[in-house]
Amino acid sequence: MIPEIGHFSLWLALGIALVMGAVPLAGAQIGRADWMALARPLAYAMFFCVALAFGCLVSAFVNHDFSVAYVVSNSNTALPLQYRVAGVWGGHEGSLLLWVLMLALWTVAVALFSRHLPLPVAARILAVMGLVAVGFLLFMLLTSNPFDRLFPAALQGRDLNPLLQDPGMVIHPPMLYMGYVGFSVAFAFAIAALIGGNLDVQWARWTRPWTTVAWMFLTIGIALGSSWAYYELGWGGWWFWDPVENASLMPWLLGTALIHSLAVTEKRNSFKSWTVLLAILAFSFSLLGTFLVRSGVLSSVHAFATDPTRGQFILAFLAVVVGGSFALYAWRAPDVGIGKRFGLWSKESSLLANNVLLLVAALAVMLGTLYPLVLDAMGLGKISVGPPYFDAVFVWLMAPAVFLMGIGPLARWKDAQLPALALRLRWAAGVAVLAALLTGWLAGEVRPVSTLGLVMAFWIMGSVATDLWGRVHPHGPDWAHAGARLRQLPRALAGMMLAHLGIAVFCIGVVMVKTYEIESDVKMAVGDTTTVRGYTFRFDGIKELQGPNYVAAQGQMHVSKDGHLVAELRPEKRIYRVQQNPMTEAAIDSGLTRDLYVSLGEAVDGGAWIVRVYVKPFIDWIWGGCLLMALGGLLAISDRRYRRSQGTAP
Amino acid sequence: MANARIALCRWRALALSAVLACAGGWALANEAAPASADPALEARVTKLSTELRCLVCQNQTIADSHAELAVDLRRQVREMLQAGQSEQQVIDFMTARYGDFVLYRPPFKALTALLWVGPALMMVLGLGTLFVVLRRRSRLADAAFEADGADDAPNDPHLS
Amino acid sequence: MKHLRYLVPLGLLLVLLYFLRAGLSLNPREVPSPLIGKPAPVFSLPRLDQPAVRIAKDDLRGKVWILNVWASWCVACRQEHPLLVAYAKSSQVPIYGLNYKDEPAAGLKWLADFGNPYTASLADRDGRVGIDFGVYGVPETFVIDGEGVIRYKHIGPLTPEVLRDTIDPLLKQLHG
Numbered sequence: 001m002i003p004e005i006g007h008f009s010l011w012l013a014l015g016i017a018l019v020m021g022a023v024p025l026a027g028a029q030i031g032r033a034d035w036m037a038l039a040r041p042l043a044y045a046m047f048f049c050v051a052l053a054f055g056c057l058v059s060a061f062v063n064h065d066f067s068v069a070y071v072v073s074n075s076n077t078a079l080p081l082q083y084r085v086a087g088v089w090g091g092h093e094g095s096l097l098l099w100v101l102m103l104a105l106w107t108v109a110v111a112l113f114s115r116h117l118p119l120p121v122a123a124r125i126l127a128v129m130g131l132v133a134v135g136f137l138l139f140m141l142l143t144s145n146p147f148d149r150l151f152p153a154a155l156q157g158r159d160l161n162p163l164l165q166d167p168g169m170v171i172h173p174p175m176l177y178m179g180y181v182g183f184s185v186a187f188a189f190a191i192a193a194l195i196g197g198n199l200d201v202q203w204a205r206w207t208r209p210w211t212t213v214a215w216m217f218l219t220i221g222i223a224l225g226s227s228w229a230y231y232e233l234g235w236g237g238w239w240f241w242d243p244v245e246n247a248s249l250m251p252w253l254l255g256t257a258l259i260h261s262l263a264v265t266e267k268r269n270s271f272k273s274w275t276v277l278l279a280i281l282a283f284s285f286s287l288l289g290t291f292l293v294r295s296g297v298l299s300s301v302h303a304f305a306t307d308p309t310r311g312q313f314i315l316a317f318l319a320v321v322v323g324g325s326f327a328l329y330a331w332r333a334p335d336v337g338i339g340k341r342f343g344l345w346s347k348e349s350s351l352l353a354n355n356v357l358l359l360v361a362a363l364a365v366m367l368g369t370l371y372p373l374v375l376d377a378m379g380l381g382k383i384s385v386g387p388p389y390f391d392a393v394f395v396w397l398m399a400p401a402v403f404l405m406g407i408g409p410l411a412r413w414k415d416a417q418l419p420a421l422a423l424r425l426r427w428a429a430g431v432a433v434l435a436a437l438l439t440g441w442l443a444g445e446v447r448p449v450s451t452l453g454l455v456m457a458f459w460i461m462g463s464v465a466t467d468l469w470g471r472v473h474p475h476g477p478d479w480a481h482a483g484a485r486l487r488q489l490p491r492a493l494a495g496m497m498l499a500h501l502g503i504a505v506f507c508i509g510v511v512m513v514k515t516y517e518i519e520s521d522v523k524m525a526v527g528d529t530t531t532v533r534g535y536t537f538r539f540d541g542i543k544e545l546q547g548p549n550y551v552a553a554q555g556q557m558h559v560s561k562d563g564h565l566v567a568e569l570r571p572e573k574r575i576y577r578v579q580q581n582p583m584t585e586a587a588i589d590s591g592l593t594r595d596l597y598v599s600l601g602e603a604v605d606g607g608a609w610i611v612r613v614y615v616k617p618f619i620d621w622i623w624g625g626c627l628l629m630a631l632g633g634l635l636a637i638s639d640r641r642y643r644r645s646q647g648t649a650p
Numbered sequence: 651m652a653n654a655r656i657a658l659c660r661w662r663a664l665a666l667s668a669v670l671a672c673a674g675g676w677a678l679a680n681e682a683a684p685a686s687a688d689p690a691l692e693a694r695v696t697k698l699s700t701e702l703r704c705l706v707c708q709n710q711t712i713a714d715s716h717a718e719l720a721v722d723l724r725r726q727v728r729e730m731l732q733a734g735q736s737e738q739q740v741i742d743f744m745t746a747r748y749g750d751f752v753l754y755r756p757p758f759k760a761l762t763a764l765l766w767v768g769p770a771l772m773m774v775l776g777l778g779t780l781f782v783v784l785r786r787r788s789r790l791a792d793a794a795f796e797a798d799g800a801d802d803a804p805n806d807p808h809l810s
Numbered sequence: 811m812k813h814l815r816y817l818v819p820l821g822l823l824l825v826l827l828y829f830l831r832a833g834l835s836l837n838p839r840e841v842p843s844p845l846i847g848k849p850a851p852v853f854s855l856p857r858l859d860q861p862a863v864r865i866a867k868d869d870l871r872g873k874v875w876i877l878n879v880w881a882s883w884c885v886a887c888r889q890e891h892p893l894l895v896a897y898a899k900s901s902q903v904p905i906y907g908l909n910y911k912d913e914p915a916a917g918l919k920w921l922a923d924f925g926n927p928y929t930a931s932l933a934d935r936d937g938r939v940g941i942d943f944g945v946y947g948v949p950e951t952f953v954i955d956g957e958g959v960i961r962y963k964h965i966g967p968l969t970p971e972v973l974r975d976t977i978d979p980l981l982k983q984l985h986g
Binding site: 273280281291295296297299308311312315318319322323326329330334370372373374376377381382 | 813816817819820823824826827829830831832833834835836838839840841842
């Protein structure tokens with residue numbers, strides 16, 4: 001019964017979305033306020049239906065309803081409760097429902113927080129989001145129904161993939177989808193502005209916080225995915241340039257560009273058509289990502305089980321949405337005005353250079369991801385494009401962008417006055433070089449490429465410090481008023497500084513771990529020790545243990561430094577009973593300046609085991625940096641501008 | 651008589667110290683031996699293996715994969731390097747049998763030129779276009795632009 | 811003319827869509843063989859049923875032959891096996907089996923249970939000959955001509971369509 005209710009709810013949601021996509025849009029064109037006013041209540045109704053459907057699927061999982069095919073393929077009676085809930089989005093159909101739920105959530109948010117927008121604008125925005133929902137709901141109902149029944153009902157489920165039975169699995173997809181789907185809001189704002197012809201400063205001011213929030217979620221979602229891979233996959237990697245990872249990175253890069261571009265448009269009313277294009281592109285890459293993951297066109301660890309009909313549907317959807325948007329853009333964008341004047345060397349132009357670099361980076365990632373497909377489609381054979389390519393290309397593309405990050409924030413609007421700027425930044429430059437060399441020397445070895453990376457990171461920090469100093473002590477050191485000035489710093493500005501610091505922290509993490517990581521593969525009998533970077537690892541044997549749905553051989557590792565206990569690590573080799581997969585669970589001791597990472601290899605003769613021991617310096621700075629970036633975004637949207645006396649965010 | 655007793659004591663002392671030494675040996679932890687007989691070779695094998703794609707799982711390198719073919723190919727790499735062959739020879743061996751698909755680092759040839767050169771080309775083109783557009787704009791008369799508003803204090807760096 | 815540049819995104823999108831559409835009918839996991847049209851690797855392996863007797867590549871010169879890679883642990887091989895047994899009866903072309911990474915005893919039992927279409931099976935216990943042939947999954951089937959050149963490789967279980975539409979015409983062409 002419950003699955004049928006869920007299924008029916010989705011059809012109802014589709015109907016509502018169709019009306020929401022058509023009527024308010026028409027109303028805005030012909031000026032009928034009653035039609036336009038329908039948008040908000042329809043948004044709430046659609047959300048209610050989708051949430052109900054989602055609840056029905058959760059219920060089917062929690063109550064072990066093995067008459068639902070999707071539950072059978074992703075659950076099992078022995079599966080603990082939290083993973084039964086997480087299993088809802090463990091496969092293609094359920095994750096699609098999660099996508100639509102997020103979309104409905106964002107639509108409600110826009111409906112709630114759009115009171116200050118003119119009615120035609122709000123109506124158009126909600127209508128566009130409704131149309132996107134129509135596409136996804138149709139896709140689900142026609143090709144990927146999560147409520148398909150299995151007759152006769154199965155006695156037992158095939159269990160959730162053990163790799164996904166993990167706390168990180170519970171939050172990573174929802175965060176990621178909040179981000180992907182969140183870019184649909186900026187997209188809807190852009191389309192609404194193109195249709196209505198009201199592309200201006202006000203528009204940029206409205207769009208910016210929505211973009212920042214979506215960007216925040218995407219940042220957290222990607223960071224969670226990376227850290228989950230790190231501790232779950234047993235070989236200590238944290239980014240593989242897998243097509244699906246790339247599919248999440250591309251919208252992130254474009255979203256970052258969009259946030260910066262909106263700043264130019266908001267400030268100078270210029271490059272509006274460029275900003276609109278970026279807004280369309282960011283969401284388009286979200287949709288492209290959806291296609292790549294679910295169509296079977298690329299081989300990936302993340303790819304869902306697929307069939308070509310699904311791929312065809314998403315492709316058609318992609319063609320309609322993105323093609324339609326680009327067509328609208330080609331038609332309306334040329335009429336958009338040029339805005340205010342600014343110099344060739346100015347804050348505006350540095351922001352635009354940032355845009356170009358981020359766009360090129362996103363296109364380079366797309367090039368690498370799709371190149372094998374293109375060659376194959378032309379009958380020119382099959383190649384692989386993997387980490388060696390992406391690491392080489394991406395790092396060198398981002399280096400100028402990172403360098404620019406140190407200059408842009410201090411440049412003046414309209415006219416950067418380069419000589420004065422260079423003079424101001426000389427301390428940052430000098431300190432960056434010294435700090436980089438010092439860090440390398442302390443770590444044990446100074447190397448050219450890693451030093452360059454560290455210079456970049458410290459350069460950003462130095463630049464932020466210079467900027468902060470200039471604002472807190474505008475006319476020379478003035479400690480009496482420093483505290484007050486610091487508190488009065490606009491939050492948007494503080495957010496920017498924090499986010500940029502996050503990038504610097506991220507860079508340090510990447511450079512340090514890639515350059516100074518040490519791995520030790522040893523054969524350990526009981527009592528054997530190995531010493532890496534001053535840490536002594538002692539193998540104390542194996543304990544057999546039973547988990548809720550697995551059996552495990554758990555290694556007992558005693559880690560000490562200078563005779564003091566640092567950690568007791570317990571790496572495991574598990575066999576999940578249902579799917580009979582062996583899984584390695586690494587044991588990690590996290591620290592501010594290093595991670596100690598131990599994983600079990602195979603058992604060898606004589607009761608010994610092959611053990612992999614890593615010391616990874618500063619690896620947690622990678623995700624710490626991402627967290628700082630997200631916090632920066634949070635700080636930025638809490639800015640006074642967005643908090644009005646009559647309500648909340650614009 | 652005394653000599654024999656001293657000799658006996660000495661023998662006992664020797665035996666006792668021998669036993670103690672063994673016991674001491676048991677008590678002392680052993681430094682774990684590296685998992686492979688030749689760590690330097692193994693490092694080269696691993697480095698090369700991270701560039702080769704596992705054809706069975708297809709989304710892992712043969713260094714990370716547990717598939718039988720991956721194990722076999724790692725063995726092949728190890729044997730070739732041990733025999734003194736170069737990294738390039740190992741790569742040629744693999745591509746002769748499995749094609750370029752097995753390489754995670756696409757070789758630079760006519761087919762992949764666009765792949766390798768593309769990003770740099772796009773960056774140059776992108777920044778170049780931006781420069782040209784901005785310079786063209788800077789040459790336009792003031793009248794072509796919107797006027798600055800009241801809150802557009804031109805040289806205030808403290809506006810975000 | 812100025813408006814043309816605004817059509818660039820749309821133009822690029824159409825190119826992308828074309829390739830994505832083409833991609834839907836491709837199989838990203840299939841690895842084509844670089845050995846088509848090249849000499850088959852030199853090999854010398856013991857017969858599965860008579861380990862003392864060895865068969866080498868040169869022994870098979872002068873005739874067109876089929877090499878089928880199989881193993882007793884391979885589930886998909888069971889799928890194609892009846893087809894192979896029937897085909898061996900009707901065709902003049904000798905089919906040699908490559909028993910890949912298998913225990914000889916298990917392999918022989920499997921043939922006894924399910925039929926033996928092979929003129930002879932070669933025991934490739936450590937898989938080295940398989941690697942030389944670029945085998946990455948089982949079953950795989952090769953067509954090799956009289957000069958010892960590999961002319962065709964099929965990946966996965968054989969189907970009646972593949973035999974009828976690709977292999978038979980090729981064999982006819984090689985004999986004709």
